[in-house]
Amino acid sequence: MKKFYYVKRNDEKHKGSQVEIPAEHLAQTLRTHKTWQVMEETTNEISDVVIPEAPKLPAFHCPICGLESKSEHGLKVHKARVHG
Amino acid sequence: MKIVGQMVVGAGEADRWLDLSLKEFARLCDDAVIVTCNATDKEKKLIKSYGFWTYEDNREWGRYQPDIKTDLLKKILGLHPDWILVLDADETVPTLSRKSLEDIGQNRISALFYVTNLWNDEQHYAKALSFWNVRGYNPNASSDTQFLRKPVHCGNAPPYYYNQSAKESYVPHILLHRGLMLPHDRARKVERYRVYDPHAIHKGKQYYDSLSSLGDGSVYSESEVQEKLKSEIARL
Numbered sequence: 198m199k200k201f202y203y204v205k206r207n208d209e210k211h212k213g214s215q216v217e218i219p220a221e222h223l224a225q226t227l228r229t230h231k232t233w234q235v236m237e238e239t240t241n242e243i244s245d246v247v248i249p250e251a252p253k254l255p256a257f258h259c260p261i262c263g264l265e266s267k268s269e270h271g272l273k274v275h276k277a278r279v280h281g
Numbered sequence: 282m283k284i285v286g287q288m289v290v291g292a293g294e295a296d297r298w299l300d301l302s303l304k305e306f307a308r309l310c311d312d313a314v315i316v317t318c319n320a321t322d323k324e325k326k327l328i329k330s331y332g333f334w335t336y337e338d339n340r341e342w343g344r345y346q347p348d349i350k351t352d353l354l355k356k357i358l359g360l361h362p363d364w365i366l367v368l369d370a371d372e373t374v375p376t377l378s379r380k381s382l383e384d385i386g387q388n389r390i391s392a393l394f395y396v397t398n399l400w401n402d403e404q405h406y407a408k409a410l411s412f413w414n415v416r417g418y419n420p421n422a423s424s425d426t427q428f429l430r431k432p433v434h435c436g437n438a439p440p441y442y443y444n445q446s447a448k449e450s451y452v453p454h455i456l457l458h459r460g461l462m463l464p465h466d467r468a469r470k471v472e473r474y475r476v477y478d479p480h481a482i483h484k485g486k487q488y489y490d491s492l493s494s495l496g497d498g499s500v501y502s503e504s505e506v507q508e509k510l511k512s513e514i515a516r517l
Contacts, residue, residue, distance in 0.1 A: 260314065260359025261336045280336055281329050
């Protein structure tokens with residue numbers, strides 16, 4: 198669960214609109230926008246966004262010595278130089 | 282289907298039939314892993330010319346054969362093969378095509394070929410020395426990689442692959458072995474096993490006696506070998 202604050206933007210540009218500010222950013226936001234006002238605290242049952250890990254590229258693995266190459270070409274070069 | 286060749290090569294093979302056997306791997310397999318066991322630069326150069334994986338394991342062949350082969354299999358598994366074809370440096374499988382090998386690989390856990398020994402020349406075969414033996418297997422069918430713990434004659438695959446039924450594993454293909462074709466090669470082999478198997482524990486005495494002398498009527502022609510294979514398959 199994440200904590201948010203509703204903040205009223207009391208400046209000319211935003212004319213009193215409300216925004217939702219995550220708790221961890223509230224202090225900095227209020228330092229930057231001195232006219233903005235905290236209205237209420239709320240919690241949203243928003244689970245933390247999970248950014249999936251980038252898929253691991255298949256390893257090119259030397260069966261003889263265990264060397265991991267970054268590419269198929271690299272493995273071929275290794276094979277020719279060392280195990281061919 | 283990914284087919285990988287498995288072979289152990291010793292010294293002197295480059296001057297014999299190694300090139301023929303490597304050609305079989307090039308013809309039938311996608312890749313091969315070949316371990317040299319106290320081989321010379323000639324063998325290594327010939328293997329390298331085919332672009333196969335190769336490494337050295339110079340432990341004494343007559344004492345550490347199962348360890349050498351177990352380690353070889355573990356390395357082959359790193360290539361994630363669907364099927365392994367095993368040849369010695371003096372063996373060929375002339376009737377086998379890539380397609381028939383794939384058919385075998387898709388339908389069997391192991392494949393036993395009818396090993397026939399060329400005798401004195403390329404037209405004759407030793408009758409008493411024909412037998413079925415594993416020369417292909419699906420390495421994913423068993424997690425066992427340990428070869429039979431015998432210092433010699435430990436097989437070409439872990440024991441699991443020898444325990445399939447004949448009907449499920451025998452394939453109608455001859456494997457030609459040239460290693461006993463010439464008299465001086467037979468004499469060398471007898472001498473080698475006098476050192477490593479002096480009491481004929483790991484292979485029967487009859488086998489070693491046959492290497493020295495087969496007796497009369499003991500040699501086939503090619504057509505007789507084919508008939509013999511047909512009758513063996515028909516018996517299954």
